[in-house]
Every structure is written in C-alpha cells, then in structure tokens.
Amino acid sequence: MKTSVTIESMRGPAGEFLLASVTNSDSIIGICDTSVKNGIRRKTLYAGSEALIDIQYRDNNYESNRVIWQTSSIEKSKSMIGTRLPKSCDNYFSGSAPLSKAIMPVLELLSNGLYVIHVAKVIPTDGAGNFFWEAFTVKHEIAGSAPYNPVIGHEKCFSPPFIIPTQSFAGYTESAVGAAAEKLVNGKKLGGIALHVCGMFSALLEGHINASACVANNYDFNCIIIEPLNQVIYGEPNSIDENKIVALACPFVKISFDNISRKMLENFLINRSVCVPRDYEEIKWKADKMLSNGVLSRKVSIAIDRNVEGLPDAEMMASAFAIDELTDNDIDVLLSGRTVDDEGNVIISQNFYESITYAVNYLQLKDKRRFIDFSDAIIRNPDLSAAYGYITNRLKYIMDAKVNEIFKYIKDSEDPNYNSLKAIAERYEKAYSDYTEGNVKRFLNSSVQSSSSSSGQSTGSGSARSAADALMEFAERRGPSVNREDGTLSSLELSKQIGNSK
Amino acid sequence: MAFESLPGFMIDVTQNNQTFIIGDYFAVFNDDSNMPHVYEWDAVREYSETNDSFSISFDREQYFLPKNAFLDNMQLIHFRTIAEGMLSGNKSAVKNVKSRIIPPKYDYVNADLSQNLMTGTGIYSEKEINTGSVSHIYGKIKVPIWLIAAASAVLMFLALWMMGGNLEKNYIFYLVISFFIGLAVGTVIYLILCVVARYRYSGFLRHDVSTVENIVFVVAADGFGAIEQCIYCGNELIPWSFAKYFYETKHSISIVCKDKSVCCIPKRLFQKSEQSNLLDFISARVDQD
Numbered sequence: 001m002k003t004s005v006t007i008e009s010m011r012g013p014a015g016e017f018l019l020a021s022v023t024n025s026d027s028i029i030g031i032c033d034t035s036v037k038n039g040i041r042r043k044t045l046y047a048g049s050e051a052l053i054d055i056q057y058r059d060n061n062y063e064s065n066r067v068i069w070q071t072s073s074i075e076k077s078k079s080m081i082g083t084r085l086p087k088s089c090d091n092y093f094s095g096s097a098p099l100s101k102a103i104m105p106v107l108e109l110l111s112n113g114l115y116v117i118h119v120a121k122v123i124p125t126d127g128a129g130n131f132f133w134e135a136f137t138v139k140h141e142i143a144g145s146a147p148y149n150p151v152i153g154h155e156k157c158f159s160p161p162f163i164i165p166t167q168s169f170a171g172y173t174e175s176a177v178g179a180a181a182e183k184l185v186n187g188k189k190l191g192g193i194a195l196h197v198c199g200m201f202s203a204l205l206e207g208h209i210n211a212s213a214c215v216a217n218n219y220d221f222n223c224i225i226i227e228p229l230n231q232v233i234y235g236e237p238n239s240i241d242e243n244k245i246v247a248l249a250c251p252f253v254k255i256s257f258d259n260i261s262r263k264m265l266e267n268f269l270i271n272r273s274v275c276v277p278r279d280y281e282e283i284k285w286k287a288d289k290m291l292s293n294g295v296l297s298r299k300v301s302i303a304i305d306r307n308v309e310g311l312p313d314a315e316m317m318a319s320a321f322a323i324d325e326l327t328d329n330d331i332d333v334l335l336s337g338r339t340v341d342d343e344g345n346v347i348i349s350q351n352f353y354e355s356i357t358y359a360v361n362y363l364q365l366k367d368k369r370r371f372i373d374f375s376d377a378i379i380r381n382p383d384l385s386a387a388y389g390y391i392t393n394r395l396k397y398i399m400d401a402k403v404n405e406i407f408k409y410i411k412d413s414e415d416p417n418y419n420s421l422k423a424i425a426e427r428y429e430k431a432y433s434d435y436t437e438g439n440v441k442r443f444l445n446s447s448v449q450s451s452s453s454s455s456g457q458s459t460g461s462g463s464a465r466s467a468a469d470a471l472m473e474f475a476e477r478r479g480p481s482v483n484r485e486d487g488t489l490s491s492l493e494l495s496k497q498i499g500n501s502k
Numbered sequence: 503m504a505f506e507s508l509p510g511f512m513i514d515v516t517q518n519n520q521t522f523i524i525g526d527y528f529a530v531f532n533d534d535s536n537m538p539h540v541y542e543w544d545a546v547r548e549y550s551e552t553n554d555s556f557s558i559s560f561d562r563e564q565y566f567l568p569k570n571a572f573l574d575n576m577q578l579i580h581f582r583t584i585a586e587g588m589l590s591g592n593k594s595a596v597k598n599v600k601s602r603i604i605p606p607k608y609d610y611v612n613a614d615l616s617q618n619l620m621t622g623t624g625i626y627s628e629k630e631i632n633t634g635s636v637s638h639i640y641g642k643i644k645v646p647i648w649l650i651a652a653a654s655a656v657l658m659f660l661a662l663w664m665m666g667g668n669l670e671k672n673y674i675f676y677l678v679i680s681f682f683i684g685l686a687v688g689t690v691i692y693l694i695l696c697v698v699a700r701y702r703y704s705g706f707l708r709h710d711v712s713t714v715e716n717i718v719f720v721v722a723a724d725g726f727g728a729i730e731q732c733i734y735c736g737n738e739l740i741p742w743s744f745a746k747y748f749y750e751t752k753h754s755i756s757i758v759c760k761d762k763s764v765c766c767i768p769k770r771l772f773q774k775s776e777q778s779n780l781l782d783f784i785s786a787r788v789d790q791d
Contacts, residue, residue, distance in 0.1 A: 276507045
C-alpha cells in the first residue's frame with residue numbers, strides 16, 4: 001500500500017506550522033528501540049538499514065540528559081532515500097515550492113504518526129560550544145537533551161535549537177563549504193532538514209555543508225524542523241478530564257484534541273511509540289557500533305572554530321525559552337534579594353538562586369550590556385556570594401573593559417569569598433591584556449595601510465574609524481574564544497586570527 | 503512494559519455505539535463524537551476478563567468490550583496482549599483473569615532472547631493439560647488426601663471392631679479391610695481430581711481462545727514463556743524470579759508463577775536433544791515441587 005500523507009496548515013503561539021499525518025508508511029526513516037540491557041533504554045534513529053544515531057538513557061527518566069552518539073552515516077542509505085532530502089531542501093529554500101509541497105517526499109519516508117513541521121533558525125553546535133559535526137563521534141552526555149527541561153518547564157513551547165549530524169564528518173570538505181559560502185554571498189538561501197529526536201536536539205538529515213558554510217560566514221542557519229507529535233497532555237486536576245489525555249504536544253506546539261481531525265487522532269492513537277522497521281535486526285546489530293573516527297584528524301576551518309564559540313549554549317537557550325521578558329525593574333527586584341515584585345508577580349522562579357542563574361543566561365543571550373551590568377552588581381553584592389562562581393564562569397569568555405574591571409575588583413578584593421575566583425581573575429586579566437594588545441596592533445596596522453592606500457578622497461580619520469569598527473566587530477566575535485583549558489590566548493594566536501579575519 | 507511493538511488497532515462495539523482504539527493509550531470514541539476519551543494504561547483501576555467480555559475501569563468510568571465484538575480469536579488475543587502488556591507497569595491495578603491456559607501477559611518483561619534459547623511451537627493436547635492439571639492439584643493436596651485415606655482406614659477399623667467385636671481373633675481381617683477402604687477413599691478422591699481436571703480443561707477449551715492457537719514455548723537464560731504465535735515478537739519473557747516452583751509429568755513440565763498462573767511446557771514440542779536438557783535447565787533455576 002502506498003504511503004499516505006495528509007497535511008493541515010495551523011497557527012500556534014510560536015508561529016505557523018504544518019500538521020502532517022503519515023499512514024501506511026514503509027518507515028524508511030524513524031526511531032526504533034534497540035535496548036539491550038534491562039533498565040537502560042537505547043533509541044536509535046535509523047535510515048533504511050543504517051543506524052545513524054543512538055540515544056541512551058535510564059528507563060523512565062525524563063529529566064536527565066541523554067548519552068548521544070553517531071553510529072553511521074545517512075550517505076550509506078542513499079539507495080533507499082534517493083535524492084528526496086536534497087531536492088526537498090533546495091525546493092523550499094530556493095522558493096520554488098511552498099513548505100507543504102517541498103516536504104511531502106520527506107514525510108513519505110518517515111514512520112507512521114503525526115508530525116509538526118516548521119522552519120526555524122538552529123544553532124549548529126552540540127549546545128556546549130562545539131561545532132555539531134565533530135561533536136557526536138564520542139559517546140557522551142549531551143547538555144539540554146533531556147525530554148523535560150526544568151528551566152523551560154511544561155508550559156512553554158520552543159523550537160529545538162541544536163542539531164546532531166547524521167552524515168559522517170568525512171563529508172566535510174573545505175571546497176564544498178567554500179562553494180556553499182559563495183552561494184550565500186550571492187544571496188542564495190541555504191538551509192537544512194532536521195528531525196527532532198530529544199530535548200533541544202534534532203537530527204540534521206540534510207544540509208551539513210550548508211550549516212558549515214553558514215557558521216563560517218556568520219549567517220543564520222535555517223532548518224525545516226520535523227517534530228513527531230507524540231507527547232501527551234492531561235486534563236486539569238480535579239476537573240472532569242482529570243487522568244484523561246486532552247492534547248498532544250511536541251516542543252514547538254501544544255494542540256488540543258478539538259483542533260485535530262478524527263482521522264489524524266485515530267492515526268496517533270493506533271500507532272505505537274515503539275516502531276519496528278523492516279530491517280530491525282540489522283539496525284539493532286549496527287546500533288552497537290560507533291562511527292569510525294578515522295577522519296577526526298581533519299579539522300573544521302578556523303572561521304567555524306571561532307564563530308561557534310560565540311553561539312549560545314543550551315543553558316542560555318533554555319533560559320531564553322523560559323523567560324519572556326526581564327525588565328530593569330525585575331532585575332532590581334532580583335538584586336534586592338527578592339523573587340516576587342511589589343505587585344506579587346514571581347519574576348522567574350520562587351527559588352532565588354535559580355532565578356539569578358536563569359536571568360544571567362537570559363541576559364547573556366539577549367542583551368550583553370545588561371548582562372555585564374547585572375553580573376557586576378551580583379559580584380559586588382556580598383549577600384550573593386553563592387552565585388559568584390557561576391557568574392565568573394559565564395563572564396570569563398567575554399572580552400570587555402567592564403568585565404576586566406570586575407575581574408580586577410575580584411583580584412584586588414580581600415574578601416575571602418573571592419579567594420576561589422582569584423585564579424580565574426588573573427587568567428582573565430592576562431587574556432584581556434593580550435587581547436587589547438593585539439587589537440592595538442591591528443588598529444595601527446590598518447591605519448597605516450589605509451593611509452598608504454588612500455587615494456586622497458577618504459580621510460585618515462574615516463579609515464581609522466572603519467578600522468576601529470572592524471576591531472570592535474572582531475572583538476565581539478572573538479570574545480568567547482579564550483582557550484577553555486588554561487583561559488589564556490597568546491599574542492601569536494591572536495595575530496594569526498586577526499590575519500585570518502582579514 | 504511488554505509487547506510494545508505489537509501494532510495498535512481499532513474495534514467497533516456496535517452494541518454500545520463505541521469505537522475503542524487499543525495502543526499505547528486506551529481511547530474511546532462515543533457515538534459519532536470526534537472527541538475521544540483517552541487514558542493512559544497507568545490510570546486503569548481494574549482490568550478483568552470474564553467468559554464473555556473484558557472490563558476496564560478507571561476512576562470515573564468503566565468500559566466493557568464484549569468478546570463477540572472482536573473479529574476473530576487473533577484480534578482478541580491481540581487486544582489482551584496489548585492491554586496486559588501495557589498494564590505490566592501498573593502495579594496498583596486489580597487484574598482479574600480466569601480460565602487461562604497460559605500465564606497472563608502482564609507477567610512478562612522485555613528481555614534479550616539472543617542467548618541460551620530453547621523454543622518449541624505447537625497446540626496444547628488434552629493429555630498435557632489434564633496430566634499437568636491433575637499433577638498440580640495433586641501436588642497441592644496430596645498430604646490431605648492421604649491423611650483422609652488414613653483417617654478413613656482408622657475409622658473403618660474402629661467401626662469393624664465395634665460391630666464385629668473379638669479383636670484378638672479378627673484383627674488381621676479388620677486391618678486388611680481398613681487398609682483397602684482407606685486406599686479406596688484415596689483413589690476415589692484422586693479420580694474426582696481427574697474429573698475436576700477434565701472439567702477444567704473443557705472450561706479452558708470453551709473460554710480461552712489460546713487452546714486452539716499455536717503457542718511458542720520459550721525457555722531461556724533470563725526466563726520462560728508461553729506466547730501465542732500470532733503475537734510472538736521474540737522480545738518478552740517471564741523472569742525466573744517470578745517462578746515459584748515447577749513439577750514434572752510424563753508429558754510436560756509446569757512452572758507455577760507467584761501469581762498462581764501456570765506455564766505448562768509440553769516436552770514433545772522441543773527437539774529430542776533439547777528435551778533432556780530442558781529439565782536440568784529449569785531445575786537449575788527453579789525449585790521442584
């Protein structure tokens with residue numbers, strides 16, 4: 001029987017999306033259970049007979065992060081998938097087909113069930129500052145991968161921001177990234193297709209090179225995100241619907257049964273969460289393997305390395321999803337040691353230190369200046385000493401004169417609460433001094449070059465201003481790249497990177 | 503949860519104008535309403551199977567699925583496998599299933615069946631069920647039976663003495679008669695047991711659709727099981743820790759579970775080479791009665 005897909009267009013609080021129902025599918029791409037030990041669950045994203053990604057966790061544990069690793073490459077399933085993924089991606093991002101039409105051939109590959117499809121910006125990292133394509137070859141716990149994130153809670157909806165590769169890193173070549181970058185520069189839109197797997201993570205089925213090109217050139221990377229609509233929401237306690245399921249959800253949206261047609265509901269209710277693909281035994285066997293890391297000697301470009309460090313991490317994104325707005329008044333209330341404002345509204349959470357942490361993450365993502373001011377106020381408040389460690393760890397990657405002042409204050413203070421932070425402060429001061437030294441050198445170089453190449457129409461001060469702007473831009477981008485191991489960056493490294501940034 | 507890979511299905515109960523969907527959730531569409539009542543299996547308070555229907559109770563509602571609403575035996579087995587598999591995690595629900603020839607599915611857990619696996623497939627024969635049933639009941643009440651027989655012999659001896667008198671002259675005669683009377687009483691009780699076993703089998707035959715289905719019998723390092731072939735996935739077992747004891751008859755080995763259900767494993771369905779190992783394999787893991 002031929003796979004049948006029905007699509008409805010809908011609107012949710014986070015924007016427009018498509019609701020698709022897939023029936024009679026051959027389940028070419030899907031997630032199946034490949035658990036081998038009692039008490040430990042392992043889910044495997046597969047394509048054809050290839051196990052692509054393993055997700056491992058303790059049974060019935062919804063709040064702990066998952067151990068995720070790549071097991072194979074989607075390229076090996078090309079004979080079954082064909083060119084559907086790149087064609088769909090191109091058709092949508094080139095504007096030659098609307099989303100509902102472009103995504104249809106991909107939906108036909110998925111296992112039976114309901115799916116929510118939307119387009120959103122994704123961050124090509126593992127949620128901890130590492131470029132996504134290199135980050136999943138080693139089995140490890142991934143921050144932000146738990147199905148339930150206590151920072152975001154049950155109420156808020158969000159678009160999964162991080163991606164997991166499905167293609168082997170062997171597919172990364174500078175020439176391909178360069179070609180994609182050229183398209184970007186020429187105004188062509190590039191994107192990808194991702195299937196949500198857990199927490200804040202989706203598996204990137206198509207667009208690995210596009211993602212690399214976008215990161216290398218500081219462009220936003222947009223993805224068609226397909227989220228299985230398979231979470232359930234219960235009726236209000238003490239209501240007639242208590243203990244009954246009244247709505248379906250995925251990270252992006254919650255849809256009550258009233259808004260889903262009976263046919264789609266029946267499809268959801270009949271399909272079971274454990275899907276058994278045709279080549280299940282082979283997939284299960286392959287899921288025990290790890291993706292060969294023979295190509296790890298190859299590295300991504302310095303531009304990618306540099307740019308990913310400035311991208312937000314999982315904690316920042318979670319706080320951004322959890323907090324709608326943080327006014328100056330809210331910040332003043334938090335700094336006064338309260339979590340509830342004069343009108344009785346809880347600012348973020350009843351737990352004070354939780355509120356401080358979320359506020360710091362939120363501000364770091366949304367407003368750098370207010371983040372630094374807020375951090376300064378916390379560091380100088382002796383009543384908030386429990387938050388010092390967290391704040392300094394957030395600040396140490398930001399190259400800024402005011403942050404330097406904060407660390408100087410920590411270093412010079414005789415308060416014993418700062419003792420454990422002095423080493424970080426000293427390392428920061430050294431890194432900042434190297435950083436400013438490099439900036440001055442670059443400023444002088446560019447001034448000299450501008451003056452000598454000037455045809456007389458541009459003024460010296462104008463060239464100096466553009467060089468200063470370039471410096472500021474560089475500083476913004478370079479900010480978080482202080483080596484995480486030792487917290488320092490040599491002048492040589494800086495000058496090399498300045499050279500590259502030119 | 504067990505049997506999670508079995509596909510869900512829909513069943514119309516025309517008597518009640520209801521449509522049930524059995525899968526990861528228990529859902530009911532009343533009349534032609536488009537709004538279903540959807541419950542998690544964990545919310546089930548009582549699940550029971552009677553001769554002609556299944557009943558599932560939640561806090562506020564109770565639903566009945568008459569057995570004649572199912573299209574065939576396979577669909578009925580499919581239903582109870584999904585329902586009982588999903589109920590395996592619900593320890594607070596009252597589960598009441600009778601007239602079952604094999605253990606209910608909520609006794610099963612997911613397991614890896616790749617190692618040390620012995621399987622046999624076939625339909626139960628009356629002989630296996632009868633002998634197993636007699637042996638099970640006899641095992642439970644053999645001491646009372648022979649106590650009753652002994653008491654009967656003593657009573658008979660006393661009665662003969664009272665009526666016949668002259669103990670010194672006739673005591674050998676009295677003893678022999680008493681002994682045979684006791685033996686007869688014991689034998690009659692045993693024969694009654696056989697009739698009861700036969701009656702039980704005919705009860706199973708009438709009410710449990712599994713009696714006419716091919717059943718896969720599994721004995722593995724992690725556990726054992728008897729699962730209808732039409733729903734056998736090869737991922738589920740009853741763990742050995744759930745077994746209480748076993749007993750052996752000429753035709754079968756029966757493992758009694760802690761919930762009193764019995765898994766009768768016919769020897770003939772296993773390969774000759776495995777038959778000799780079967781008893782050793784099981785006795786290494788469970789006490790013999």
